[in-house]
Each structure stands twice: as C-alpha cells, then as structure tokens.
Amino acid sequence: MTTLQEPATSPEIGGIGHSVKRQEDDRFIQGGGTYVDDVVLPNMAHMAILASPFAHAEIKSIDTAAAAAVPGVIAVVTGELLAEHNLAWMPTLSGDTQAVLATDKVRFQGQEVAAVIAEDPYVARDAVLLIDVDYEPLAPITSPQQGLEPDAPIIRTDKEDQTDNVVYDWEAGDEAATDAAFAQAVNVVELETFYPRSHPAPLETCAVVADLNPITGKATIYLTSQAPHAHRTLFALVAGLPEQNIRIISPDIGGGFGNKVPIYPGYVVATAASLLLGRPVKWVQTRTENLLTTGFARDYHMKGALALDADGRITAMRAEILSDQGAFFADAQPSKFKAGLVHICTGSYDMGAAHVKARGVYTNKAPGGVAYRCSFRVTEASYLIERLADNAAHQIGMDPAAFRMLNFIKPEQFPYESATGFVYDSGDYHTALQKVLDEVDYENLRKEQEDARAEGRYLGIGIASFTEVVGAGPSRDYDIIGLKMFDSAELRIHPTGKAILKLGVKTQGQGHETTFAQIVAEELGIPSTDIAVQEGDTDNTPYGLGTYASRSTPVGGAATAIIARKLRDKARLIAAHLLEANPDDLEWEPGRFFVKGSPDQGSTIQEIAFAAYTNHPEGMEAGLEGVHYYDPPNMTFPFGSYLVVVEVDPETGTWKVDRMVALDDCGVRINPMIVEGQIHGGLTEGFAKSNMQWLTFDEDGNCIGSNFMDYLVPTAYETPKFELLETVTPSPHHPIGAKGVGESPTVGSPAAYVNAVIDALRPFGVTTLDMPILPDRVWAAVKAAD
Amino acid sequence: MYPAAFEVTKARTLDEALAKLADLGDDGRVLAGGQSLIPMMKLRVAAPTHLVDINEIPDLDGIKQVNGHMSVGALARHADVVRADVANHTVAAAAPWVADPVVRNRGTMCGSIAHCDPEGDWNSVMLAVRAQVVATSSSGERVIPIDEFVKDFFTNSLQEGEMVTEVRVPNYAGAGGGDYLKLERKIGDYATVAVAIHLDLAGDGTIAQAGVALTAVNHVNTRASDAEAILVGNAPSEELFAAAADAAAAAADPVSDIRGPAEYKRDVVRVFTRRGLASALAKAQD
Incomplete structure (x- = not known):
C-alpha cells in the first residue's frame, strides 16, 4: 500500500506529519550546546595519549622519566601500570579483546601506547612527545589477502589459540540450492569490487571527562556515547565498578554515525586515571587521533554473481566476502551475525536461492568496522547487488530500469521471505522506481545521452533501488554481547499538562527532541512544544541500547507511541470520572475525550492530567506516568530508488553530478523536514564515498x-543539488508505521553514483570502477580503452 | 591539536617589525594570515619560538596601480584579490581557486608567495605574469624577479631580517589574456595539477610574450620555458598550442601519490595547457 499522509493533528499540536521546527536548534544555533569538551570541573586534569608511529612493532621498552619530569605532569600511564589493575586489555563489542595501552606490541599505526595526565592539555602534549619507546618493527599486514598468505606473521600473538589471522568464517543462505540454480543459469553475471575503508569523521571527536569521587565512590562519566546505558554496563563489567555508582552522561553530541558506539582505550585510561588520582580527568581526541584509531567502516572485498534465466530473471545470487577487520575484532554488531546483516544482499529482488560466505581477517590497521551510518553492513550488501543489477542488465542487453522492474519483489508478495531468511515487512518497489523514471522523463533522458555522445560529451545515468533492514531488533535474534536490543520510553505528564519524555536512545543531531515529542503529540494531543525530551543521562532515563543502525524511531519511537497510548487509556478512565460517563461512551479526538453524541461534553488532556494529581478516581493509582520497553516483532525494511545523471570529462577524468533524484520510502514520516535533512546528509556522504573519500594505507601500514587535508569531507561547493521524492508504505508492525531513514541515503546512493559514471564510460568499454572514483582512475580506464 | 610554546610580538609599525625580525634571526617568523604557519605549528611540523604579528601595521593591505604595475601589499588577503577589479586575467582567474572562502578571508597573497609551497597557486601565477617581489629589511628594500625569488621546495631567497612587503604584477601593453586551470579534489585542497597561462599578443596577432607555469608537478613551482619558447613569435593555432602543451607536460616531473600517478598528472598538464592557451587567446581577442 502506498499512501501520502495528511496530518491528523492541528499545526498547534504538531503531531506526526508536521514539519515542526527543531526544538534543539535554539541552543545549537546560538552556541548554547553543551558538548563533552564544554564540561569543566573543579580540579580537572588533562590527558594526552602517545600513539604508535608503527603499524606493527614489538615494544622493547618504554622510558617515561623525561615526560614525568616536565613541570605540570601529574602521572604517566603505561600498559604495564594498567596491567597491575587488570586493565591493560578490554573486551570489544564483538567479544574479542583489545589492548587499552599496548604492552607486548603495537598492532596498528596510531595505537595507544602511553598516556600523560597533566595540569593542562598543552603540558600533557609536550610531555607525551618526551616518552621514549624502543620499537622493533615487524612486517605489517595491510590487506586481508596478505593476512591469509601462508607465511604471514600472526598479528594476535596475545591469543593462545590463534594460529592464523582469521577472525571468523560465517555464511548464510542455501549453498546447494544456489549451486543448483547457477548450474541451470542461462547467463551468469559476475562482479569483483572493493568497498574501501572510510571513516565517519564526526565534527566532534571522541571525548571523556571521568570524575570518580574518592569519597562516595560515584563515577560520573561524561562521554561522547551513542549508547550510554550499554556503556554503563560495560564499564561495570570491565572496570568492576558497582553499576549503581556509575552515571554516564552523554551530553550534546556533534555527530556520531556509529563512530561513538564502541568503547575506546582513551575512555578507559581516563577513567582509571581519575580513579587512581581522585581527580576528574578530561581527554578530548585530536582530529588525527579520531581518524587514526576510532570506528571506521567497510574495507570489504566482495565477489558477487547473479544467475539469470532466459528471460533475464534472477534465479540466484552468490556473494563471497573478505573483510578487513583491523587488529582487533571490534565491530559493534549483533553477536549472532559475524558479518553483520550483509545477507540482505539479495536486495529488492525476488530470487529463489542465495548464498553468502564471509571471512574476517586481522590486519595491522585500526579496529572498528560497521560505523558510518549503516545498519550492520547493509551498505556493502546494497552496493554489491545494485552494481550487479546494472552489470546484469548491460550484459544481457536490457535497460537497467527494465531489468529492475522485471526482477523486483511484487507488492502482493509482502510479507516476503528472502532467500537468506529475512522477512521483509512491506514494500512497493515498482511504484517507487516508476515515479523516479517519470520525474526525469527517462526515455527522453536516454535519448539525450545518445545525442551527447554524438557530440563527444559523456553523460551517464545510474540507478540504485535499494532495500534496507533496520531497527534491531527482535531481541530473540539481536543482541550486542548479550545485551538484548529492545528500547524504552518513559513518559511523565505533569499536572499542568506539560510532559517530559525520557528515552534509552541518544540523539547525535537527528532531532529526537523534536520528533519524539511529535509522537507524543500525535497520541495525546499535547502540543509537541510542551514536551521536553531527555536522553543520555543514565541516572535519569530508562535502559536502552542506544542510537545507531537506524533503530531509534523503529524501536524507541515505537516505545514512545505505546507508552503514550497506555497513558491515554488511563486518561480515558479519569475523563470518565470527570464527566461522570462510562469510559466506553467516550470518544477521542486529538487532545480531548468527549461523550459520544455530545461533543460539548468533554475533558481536555490538560484537564485530565491535572485531575490525575488532584482529583483521581477512588481506587486508581494517582499520576499520569509510565514506562514501556518495546521489543519489535521484526525489523523494518525502508527502500527507495535513486537516479543520478553525471557528465564525465574523459580527458581529465573528472565528473560532476547533473542530477540526483532520490525517492525514499521510510514508511510514515514523523517530521518531513527532518527526514529530508537526514536524506540530504546521507546523499552527501554517499557522494563523498563515490567521489573522493577513502581511508587508505601505504605498504608500511x-x-x-x-587529517582533513588528506581525508576529504565534501563542502556545500562539491555537493550536488538533490531532488527528493517520496512514497509512503507504512510498516505493518510498527505502532505508527515508521521505518527509520537516517541511513537509507548513505546505503543506497553510492551505487547510483558509481553506476552513473560507469554508464557514461561504457562507450570506452568500461564495465567496472571502484570507489572512490578518483579522476585518475577514470583517466586510466579511458586510456586502457584507447 | 596543541602547538609547542611560543611568544608573539605585535608590531605597530613596519620599522618595529623589521627591527624585531633582525633581532630574532632564525627564531622569528612573520605572522600575517597564518593559514599555513598555524596549521604547521599545530601539527608541530614547525615550532618557531617567536612570531612577529604584522596584522596591525598600517598601509600594508593595499591593492593599487602604481607605475605600470599592480601592487599587492603584505596584508592584502586572498579575498581582497578576489574582490578587487584585477585587470590581469591570470591573477583574476586564479584568485577564486586559492584555498577556500574561509582561508581566503585571512590568508595573504604575499604570505603564500613567501611560503614557496610547490602546491601553492600564486607562485605559478607570478611566474606566468613575470611578477616581482619586494623584500624589505631594516637596511632597505630589494626588488626581486619572481624567478629568482622562488628558489626551491619551501625555500625563497629572502635574507635574514627581510620580509615580503609587496608583490608587483606588471601591466602589459598589448592585448593580453590569461587563465588558471586547477584540478583539485575538493574546494580548499591543494592542486593535484594546476597550470597558469599568460599570453600577450602583438599588433599583428602573433604572440609577443607567453607565460606558462606549473603547480604541484615539481619540487617547486616551475616555468615551462620550452613551451613559452614554442609560443613566442608565432601566430596562435591549435597545432602550436598542442606543441606547447606537449612541451609543458615534458617540463612536469610529478610524483605518484594519493592524488594520482605521475603519468596522469603529466597528461593533465598537457590538457590544461592546451585548454588554458585557448581560453587565454579568446580573452586576449575579446
């Protein structure tokens, strides 16, 4: 079902469907945000970390004497010191271990080796440079292929049972059925592609202020955390602190994109230092530290194949993946799925069989893996299938749009069980793509492309029709190191009818303070501007797994709707008491119960709230407050179709985007303006990865x-103009039909940009290019054709 | 990021700045826009112990016509050059390509020229238009042709105690045209390759003077002398420009790096020289 929505509430109430201005922007645009670096506590010390210059080296000795002698230095911390407190190593979110400060050897460039605590950050930095480490360089491994060579040095010599560099082998789907389909295929389409390592590069780097009160034992930790509750539990488990004494406060966050999900060594060192010194300790990463050491994304070597029948229908898919995990397996992802949700790679297409094999490999690069605006590898999966779809169409001489239309899962097939075991909740892929094709007058556009070629101009048209899987999760399938992936909302309606909503998720710029208030406004008719939304302080919010993988609206948003509905049920009883009517005789309109047939006889939600504290019925508990923990019955499956038109200059290899038309279907849109903002951001990041952005390494690792001179983040100047379209296919199992949108454009757009550039270069015989499509790569591909 | 400790002297007059620089010798550095110096200090690539801030010295920020040349003062920002009514086509074409708007508001043309970063834009432009650099010290003033000023990788020919106070871009008598073509990965990036072109036409339409200079393809901004020699005295034509473009490419000795392999960069020099000559000619004939 595809509908376009009309708001049910008035603009004054500002419920679902209203582009309410962001409540948080008042403070952000006036410089009134409070980030971790803004936290200044009495007697606070500052920390700086010494980073390894080598990718792989044995540590022979560490001499801290000169650093310790610098005036203003309070302490120098090494792994040896941490080991005395059993803190030299810590668990990762994937159940591996990671060095906090290196003791035996360093395993990637930038790895944390030692730390200085000083009276000010300049002294800390001066002193860190005086720490003398004697390294014995070892051969570095900079790719998974290299890591699998028979004579490759073992990176994880710290793990007794580790005899090679393999992290995991994982598979999904049905290998035999897939082999059988390939054996009968009329055409087989193959693609080998590399999705390079990238970094989310949030504008605010990671930071902590750890404040352990030596008298009360209370640990207040201000942290750049997308998942404060999960982090509190991990601090309890790692540091052995009693959990009631740990308070994580995640204040305003300047962008996360998955970069602020893991626990980093710096957090642990600062916390340990505060514990040992009895003083607050602040650590704010430099830009270089953020880019060198923290959660990256992708670094995925993929081989994909499609089996086609005589009509061009896809009958099966194969994917074989080699994943570069870095030195420690630290992906933040559901424990059951070692390669994340990459088995969503059958995408929007109906096929009988699929098989995915993934192998993770240790390398001498920073750990991480699933960050950057992505629901656990769905970005890589979507990229692979959408590149394959374009190649398949060209290989069999079919138009890429027609090929997709032929192979899409049909609207009547939903709920659709995919060949790898997902149950897609809803979708209407044909309508979405058709709307995009109509918007650009596709047939005519193909003619323009032909005409341009005749003039020696190279236009390209690229399509991507992605399907995402977001909103983890049903807790039976999804947990992070055992912590089940539900989420929660606590709603307190005050006597004057104003409310505070407290959530277990954590906004990093997504606009939760506005959108979640709108859900309450929708359900209870309280104006959204009368509702304060609080997140991030574990002492004052209910437990939750945090914000990443587009899960806040699917899970936290659902919890919000349900607790609001529970309070509305109670409000009905109070209204019945006030109106001296039978509860069943009352009807609800936004903000008010009234007696059926007598619309003048009613009580507003504000009157009901007041009564809940001043005049509640006998035998009923006072108050209008409650908390709900929501465990979704399924994931949600947002989708969309993107179409990009580029023009390539084959002489210099540069390319520019002429048009980017993006249709997103994320189900019901709570705040259309915020949704469009999210889409603009994601399309920009997708463009970045296709055009300029990668985190690469030389042969020494x-x-x-x-830094931002070498790691490129596009500005408004480079960013294409976006033309947005929408369809609305509500999620049938979500209380308000919403699906999550933050990541769709990053997931879907890279393949559209890449397909467009390849399409432009098909006259030169180009069939593949890897991201980022740098001008020299285009130039080389064109030269190779000459 | 945190620089090492340093001191700052805010000079109120040019004489005061020059006296302080003479006094400090190697330990002192001039702070104008600071758009290269401060990032280098933050990364601790540079650690001068003393900065002489010249920002409050009066009368150093002018862009004006004097005696047949355009004079650009030491405190004229890149943005001032973008906004100024600059007659020289090459300078006008290059100005919006320098760094990004934020850096252009603060960084100075003279500072960039003195920095001698081979990936910097202005020194190629100055080579193409045959500019002069004015170096001033407490003992007087020297006027240095740009070819002598730009010595090597991050090395100029200033002597101890001297600072750049002015750059002079000559006016040309004939029909002149110029362009600056830059390949960059994003705005604010250093050039992958850039080519500065200046053409001066004689009355008969032949090329009286040619300037072709290259950015980011040698260890220093480079004049493509062979390309200029091919052009001068001849009537412009596609074949002539193609020959000059080949000669310019031959003058490039780029390194392979994250911005692309050497052969790619050299080929872009060829393409840009050809295109730049064509657009410079069109402007000259306009």
Whole structure:
C-alpha cells in the first residue's frame, strides 16, 4: 500500500506529519550546546595519549622519566601500570579483546601506547612527545589477502589459540540450492569490487571527562556515547565498578554515525586515571587521533554473481566476502551475525536461492568496522547487488530500469521471505522506481545521452533501488554481547499538562527532541512544544541500547507511541470520572475525550492530567506516568530508488553530478523536514564515498588520511543539488508505521553514483570502477580503452 | 591539536617589525594570515619560538596601480584579490581557486608567495605574469624577479631580517589574456595539477610574450620555458598550442601519490595547457 499522509493533528499540536521546527536548534544555533569538551570541573586534569608511529612493532621498552619530569605532569600511564589493575586489555563489542595501552606490541599505526595526565592539555602534549619507546618493527599486514598468505606473521600473538589471522568464517543462505540454480543459469553475471575503508569523521571527536569521587565512590562519566546505558554496563563489567555508582552522561553530541558506539582505550585510561588520582580527568581526541584509531567502516572485498534465466530473471545470487577487520575484532554488531546483516544482499529482488560466505581477517590497521551510518553492513550488501543489477542488465542487453522492474519483489508478495531468511515487512518497489523514471522523463533522458555522445560529451545515468533492514531488533535474534536490543520510553505528564519524555536512545543531531515529542503529540494531543525530551543521562532515563543502525524511531519511537497510548487509556478512565460517563461512551479526538453524541461534553488532556494529581478516581493509582520497553516483532525494511545523471570529462577524468533524484520510502514520516535533512546528509556522504573519500594505507601500514587535508569531507561547493521524492508504505508492525531513514541515503546512493559514471564510460568499454572514483582512475580506464 | 610554546610580538609599525625580525634571526617568523604557519605549528611540523604579528601595521593591505604595475601589499588577503577589479586575467582567474572562502578571508597573497609551497597557486601565477617581489629589511628594500625569488621546495631567497612587503604584477601593453586551470579534489585542497597561462599578443596577432607555469608537478613551482619558447613569435593555432602543451607536460616531473600517478598528472598538464592557451587567446581577442 502506498499512501501520502495528511496530518491528523492541528499545526498547534504538531503531531506526526508536521514539519515542526527543531526544538534543539535554539541552543545549537546560538552556541548554547553543551558538548563533552564544554564540561569543566573543579580540579580537572588533562590527558594526552602517545600513539604508535608503527603499524606493527614489538615494544622493547618504554622510558617515561623525561615526560614525568616536565613541570605540570601529574602521572604517566603505561600498559604495564594498567596491567597491575587488570586493565591493560578490554573486551570489544564483538567479544574479542583489545589492548587499552599496548604492552607486548603495537598492532596498528596510531595505537595507544602511553598516556600523560597533566595540569593542562598543552603540558600533557609536550610531555607525551618526551616518552621514549624502543620499537622493533615487524612486517605489517595491510590487506586481508596478505593476512591469509601462508607465511604471514600472526598479528594476535596475545591469543593462545590463534594460529592464523582469521577472525571468523560465517555464511548464510542455501549453498546447494544456489549451486543448483547457477548450474541451470542461462547467463551468469559476475562482479569483483572493493568497498574501501572510510571513516565517519564526526565534527566532534571522541571525548571523556571521568570524575570518580574518592569519597562516595560515584563515577560520573561524561562521554561522547551513542549508547550510554550499554556503556554503563560495560564499564561495570570491565572496570568492576558497582553499576549503581556509575552515571554516564552523554551530553550534546556533534555527530556520531556509529563512530561513538564502541568503547575506546582513551575512555578507559581516563577513567582509571581519575580513579587512581581522585581527580576528574578530561581527554578530548585530536582530529588525527579520531581518524587514526576510532570506528571506521567497510574495507570489504566482495565477489558477487547473479544467475539469470532466459528471460533475464534472477534465479540466484552468490556473494563471497573478505573483510578487513583491523587488529582487533571490534565491530559493534549483533553477536549472532559475524558479518553483520550483509545477507540482505539479495536486495529488492525476488530470487529463489542465495548464498553468502564471509571471512574476517586481522590486519595491522585500526579496529572498528560497521560505523558510518549503516545498519550492520547493509551498505556493502546494497552496493554489491545494485552494481550487479546494472552489470546484469548491460550484459544481457536490457535497460537497467527494465531489468529492475522485471526482477523486483511484487507488492502482493509482502510479507516476503528472502532467500537468506529475512522477512521483509512491506514494500512497493515498482511504484517507487516508476515515479523516479517519470520525474526525469527517462526515455527522453536516454535519448539525450545518445545525442551527447554524438557530440563527444559523456553523460551517464545510474540507478540504485535499494532495500534496507533496520531497527534491531527482535531481541530473540539481536543482541550486542548479550545485551538484548529492545528500547524504552518513559513518559511523565505533569499536572499542568506539560510532559517530559525520557528515552534509552541518544540523539547525535537527528532531532529526537523534536520528533519524539511529535509522537507524543500525535497520541495525546499535547502540543509537541510542551514536551521536553531527555536522553543520555543514565541516572535519569530508562535502559536502552542506544542510537545507531537506524533503530531509534523503529524501536524507541515505537516505545514512545505505546507508552503514550497506555497513558491515554488511563486518561480515558479519569475523563470518565470527570464527566461522570462510562469510559466506553467516550470518544477521542486529538487532545480531548468527549461523550459520544455530545461533543460539548468533554475533558481536555490538560484537564485530565491535572485531575490525575488532584482529583483521581477512588481506587486508581494517582499520576499520569509510565514506562514501556518495546521489543519489535521484526525489523523494518525502508527502500527507495535513486537516479543520478553525471557528465564525465574523459580527458581529465573528472565528473560532476547533473542530477540526483532520490525517492525514499521510510514508511510514515514523523517530521518531513527532518527526514529530508537526514536524506540530504546521507546523499552527501554517499557522494563523498563515490567521489573522493577513502581511508587508505601505504605498504608500511601508514594511514594516508589522518587529517582533513588528506581525508576529504565534501563542502556545500562539491555537493550536488538533490531532488527528493517520496512514497509512503507504512510498516505493518510498527505502532505508527515508521521505518527509520537516517541511513537509507548513505546505503543506497553510492551505487547510483558509481553506476552513473560507469554508464557514461561504457562507450570506452568500461564495465567496472571502484570507489572512490578518483579522476585518475577514470583517466586510466579511458586510456586502457584507447 | 596543541602547538609547542611560543611568544608573539605585535608590531605597530613596519620599522618595529623589521627591527624585531633582525633581532630574532632564525627564531622569528612573520605572522600575517597564518593559514599555513598555524596549521604547521599545530601539527608541530614547525615550532618557531617567536612570531612577529604584522596584522596591525598600517598601509600594508593595499591593492593599487602604481607605475605600470599592480601592487599587492603584505596584508592584502586572498579575498581582497578576489574582490578587487584585477585587470590581469591570470591573477583574476586564479584568485577564486586559492584555498577556500574561509582561508581566503585571512590568508595573504604575499604570505603564500613567501611560503614557496610547490602546491601553492600564486607562485605559478607570478611566474606566468613575470611578477616581482619586494623584500624589505631594516637596511632597505630589494626588488626581486619572481624567478629568482622562488628558489626551491619551501625555500625563497629572502635574507635574514627581510620580509615580503609587496608583490608587483606588471601591466602589459598589448592585448593580453590569461587563465588558471586547477584540478583539485575538493574546494580548499591543494592542486593535484594546476597550470597558469599568460599570453600577450602583438599588433599583428602573433604572440609577443607567453607565460606558462606549473603547480604541484615539481619540487617547486616551475616555468615551462620550452613551451613559452614554442609560443613566442608565432601566430596562435591549435597545432602550436598542442606543441606547447606537449612541451609543458615534458617540463612536469610529478610524483605518484594519493592524488594520482605521475603519468596522469603529466597528461593533465598537457590538457590544461592546451585548454588554458585557448581560453587565454579568446580573452586576449575579446
């Protein structure tokens, strides 16, 4: 079902469907945000970390004497010191271990080796440079292929049972059925592609202020955390602190994109230092530290194949993946799925069989893996199938749009069980793509392309029709190191009818303070501007797994709707008491119960709220407050179709985007303006990855991209103009029909940009290019054709 | 990021700045826009112990016509050049390509020229238009042709105690045209390759003077002398420009790096020289 929505509430109430201005922007645009670096506590010390210059080296000795002698230095911390407190290593979110400060050897460039605590950050930095480490360089491994060579040095010598560099082998789907389909295929389409390592590069780097009160034992930790509750539990487990004494406060966050889900060594060192010194300790990463050491994304070597029948229908898919995990397996992802949700790679297409094999490999690069605006590898999966779809169409001489239309899952097939076991909740892929094709007058556009070629101009048209899987999760399938992936909302309606909503998720710029208030406004008719939304302080919010993988609206948003509905049920009883009517005789309109047939006889939600504290019925508990923990019955499956038109200059290899038409279907849109803002951001990041952005390494394992001169983030100047379209296919199992949108454009758009550039270059015989499509790569591909 | 400790002297007059620089010798550095110096200090690539801030010295920020040349003062920002009514086509074409708007508001043309970063834009432009650099010290003033000023990788020919106070871009008598073509990965990036072109036409339409200079393809901004020699004295034509473009490419000795392999960069020099000559000619004939 595809509908376009009309708001049910008035603009004054500002419920679902209203582009309410963001409540949080008042403070952000006036410089009134409070980030971790804004936290200044009495007697606070500052920390700086010494980073390894080598990708792989044995540590022979560490001499801290000169650093310790610098006036203003309070302490120098090494792994040896941490080991005395059993803190030299910590668990990762994927159940591996990671060095906090290196003791035996360093395993990637930038790895944390030692730390200085000083009276001010300049002294800390001066002193860190005086720490003398004697390294014995070892051969570095900079790719998974290299890591699998028979004579490759073992990176994880710290793990007794580790005899090679393999992290995991994982598979999904039905290998035999897939082989059988390939054996009968009329055409087989193959693609080998590399999705390079990238970094989310949030404008605010990671930071902590750890404040352990030596008298009360209370640990207040201000942290750049997308998942404060999960982090509190991990601090309890890692540091052995009693959980009631740990308070994580995640204040305003300047962008996360998955970069602020893991626990980083710096957090642990600062916390340990505060514990040992009895003083608050602040650590704010430099840009270089953020880019060198924290959660990256992708680094995925993929081989894909499609089996086609005589009509061009896809009958099966194969994917074989080699994943570069870095030195520690630290992906933040559901524990059951070692390669994340990459088995969503059958995408929007109906096929009988699929098989996915993934192998993770340790390398001498920073750990991480699933960050950057992505629901656990769905970005890589979507990229692979959408590149394959374009190649398949060209290989069999079919138009890429027609090929997709032929192979899409049909609207009547939903709920649709995919060949790898997902149950897609809803979708209407044909309508979405058709709307895009109509918007650009596709047939005519193809003619323009032909005409341009005749003039020696190279236009390209690229399509991507992606399907995402977001909103983890049903807790039976999804957990992170055992913590089940539900989420929660607590709603307190005050006597004057104003409310505070407290959530277990954590906004990093997504606009939760506005959108979640709108859900309450929708359900209870309280104006959204009368509702304060609070997140991030574990002492004052209910437990939840946090914000990443587009899960806040599917899970936290659902919890919000349900607790509001529960309070509305109670409000009905109070209204019945006030109106001296039978509860069943009352009707609801936004903000008010009234007696059926007597619309003048009613009570507003504000009157009901007041009564809940001043005049509640006998035998009923006072108050109008409650909390709900929501465990979704399924994931949600947002989708969309993107179409990009580019023009390539084959002489210099540069390309520019003429048009980017993006249709997103994320189900019901709570705040259309915020949704469009999310889409603009994601389309920009997708463009970045296709055009300029990658985190690459030289053969010694040096990171080429440790600052914004080398790691490129596009500005408004480079960013294409976006033309947005929408369809609305509500999620049938979500209380308000919403699906999550933050990541769709990053997931869907890279393949559209890449397909467009390849399409432009088909006259030169180009059939594949890897991201980023740098001008020299285009130039080389064109030269190779000459 | 945190620089090492340093001191700052805010000079109120040019004489005061020059006296302080003479006094400090190697330990002192001039702070104008600071758009290269401060990032280098933050990364601790540079650690001068003393900065002489010249921002409050009066009368150094002018862009004006004097005695047949355009004079650009030491405190004229890149943005001032973008906004100024600059007659020289090459300078006018290059100005919006320098760094990004934020850096252009603060960074100075003279500072960039003195920095001698081979990936910087202005020194190629100055080579193409045959500019002069004015170096001033407490003992007087020297006027240095740009070819002598730009010595090597991050190395100029200033002597101890001297600072750049002015750059002079000559006016040309004939029909002149110029362009600056830059390949960059994003705005604010250093050039992958850039080519500065200046053409001066004689009355008969032949090329009286040619300037072709290259950015980011050698260890220093480079004049493509062979390309200029091919052009001068001849009537412009596609074949002539193609020959000059080949000669310019031959003058490039780029390194392979994250911005692309050497052969790619050299080929872009060829393409840009050809295109730049064509657009410079069109402007000259306009």
